[in-house]
Amino acid sequence: MFESKIVFFGEFPPKVCHGISLSNERILNVLCPFFHVVKLEDRSSFGGFFSKLFSFFYSSIRLIFLSFFKIDIYYTNFPMSSLGLWKVYVSVLIVGFFSPRVKIISHLHRGDLLDFIKVDKNRKLFDRFVSRIDFILVLSESSESDINELLPFNNVVVRVVRNTIKLESEYNVRDVDFLNRRFYCLCNYISSKRIHSMVSIANYYPNFSVDFNGVFSSNDYMEKLKKLDVNNVCNFGGVVSGQDKETKLRCAKALVLPSLNEGMPLVILESLAQGTPVICFNIGYISEYLGENYPGLVKELTDEAFREKMDWLNQLPEDDYKNLRDLSYSVFWENYSPDKVNENILSVFQDCIDQSSI
Template sequence: MNSQKNKVTKVLMVGSSLRVKGGMTTVVESFLHHKFDKNIELKYVSTHIDTKNQIFKKIYFLISLINICIQLCFGRVKIVHMHMSERGSFRRKFIIFRLAKFFDKQVITHTHGAEFESYFKYSNNKTQIKIKKLLKDSDVVITLGETWNKIIKNIEQEANTFILRNSVPIPPKENTINNEKIKILFLAVLIERKGIIDLIEASNKIIKEVEKNRKQVEFIIAGEGELLVSSKVLVKKLKLDKYFNFVGWVNNEQKHQLLQDTDLFILPSYNEGLPLSILEAISYGIPIISTNVGSINEAVKNGENGYLITPGDKEILADYTIKLINEINFYDMGKTSRLIAKEFFDIDNYFKKVENLYFRLEEAKRGDR
């Protein structure tokens, strides 16, 4: 019985509270809901909560650190799997990284931050040294795609990187594209980086050109954030109220209902890793208009299942959206999206890679002994 217990690979996963909205939380939830191999035990400790009360944030992190120390001392933990973005997330994970190494644990740093490259570039020398140390001394640094792998390697060439593209469950049924009454979905936090204002400003031209071909269009905006009020004001100013439906933040069930009813997905971001929202959209067989940032080009093939544009170019955003709706067969592009999702972003294959990574690290640790 004891020998069997010793064979169990216990993983301590750390990241933000599951109440924090965003793609990283969705990834964490997928880990927590997955049924891992019986020889893998996963325990999750959240280290950050979304609140403006800085004192409460620090107390929350301190309590989390105490919990982590207990797990490292007495919990038979072998691997610490950290979900990390930039700024405060990095600072918290650096402390946890040092703790894990002090207790001789293996560390996986799972990078998510869309602005990590610029965070490193504009940090002071002391912070840059810490970033490079974490990347170099982590046993594995998970990156979300080829582009982000190069970015991490440019920061620290000795980082032991491992490409693990975000993945999603493939729904049993793909969408039937409605080429006459087109529903366009924007699904993201309403902040400047996601390009919501660009989409609204480009929409006037899109609507006029689409209606010339006797088609109807509706923009569904799913998300909350600091630009929610100004987005609504802008829509009203442009007299486009009847074309926009702001549905707020949606839960998982509501999100998948929206995706089932979507004909075109638009995300004109300025920075990204590999957005889960795009992967979810292509899994339903939805064409995509997005920007050529991060690793989006691994999910959106220009001219095959959508178009990639330069961030901030509202004219091109409008033109390519019109082109896709009026000149390209929606159905064929949707089919290609679905095929890409199945081949490269199926969550079943994703977790096989994760389990193999855990076992490989455990075997390497045993070999060192």
């Protein structure tokens, strides 16, 4: 019988499939054998206004009911949107009112906090929210330092919990053929991820063959991507998961991510775990995960610099390419193996439980 209860409010796959929802599921799976975990799925991001309002109202009623009984930890994400943060803030107020001894943990999965709070109303909301929570989990030491500077006199505890992934199968980096590989972009088809830029880069001389997988967005955006693919060098696929995703990453020449707005994309770790090199812009906390000198980092934030990096990798001799795969593989397994990260997760939540019993 578990003594300590954790209530989590947030999004999960398969209803929502992105890096944060996958992390939510993975972390709760780590906690479940050791704590009584109650999952409350947030469905208020879907449908029209009244549907979203009803979904959040329903979740709030469930939270009130759960809060009548003893909750040791209320765990939720730390959104970087005004509406998302208001929603979580209200949920924290509800739980805190009905379970005043609860400890509250909020997980910041993104790297754009400083940009978010540049807006005055967002900064005020941020200050209100952190005054109600006990622990903030962040992805990197830089994020930890940023928050501590923002909150020099606040009692909130900031802890670094690095990302990792759940692997479906083990893989030896030297086990596959290195010929006839294509670049691979694993990202949802939305304009903010700059998929259109990737298609344009692929069609610029010299052409690069690129396979895509992700959640389809509007028909108009998909039509735009197809029109940009004038040389038919891009394949646009849908959602991929599990061993199929691992196989696609493993067999790719490199993972390419053209986005300029990221914290630490989970797909980078998924690629490194398969020994597949990554080409991405040096933004968010990516360099802290890959290392400042990782060869695939694009430090000049332009499409031309990104294209040049792809061209550089495309022309690597086979031995140099194999060495790059070895390096990518070791970056993940020496720093972000699931066992290491999961041990840290359990330690953080146990520390919070210990504080709640004082």
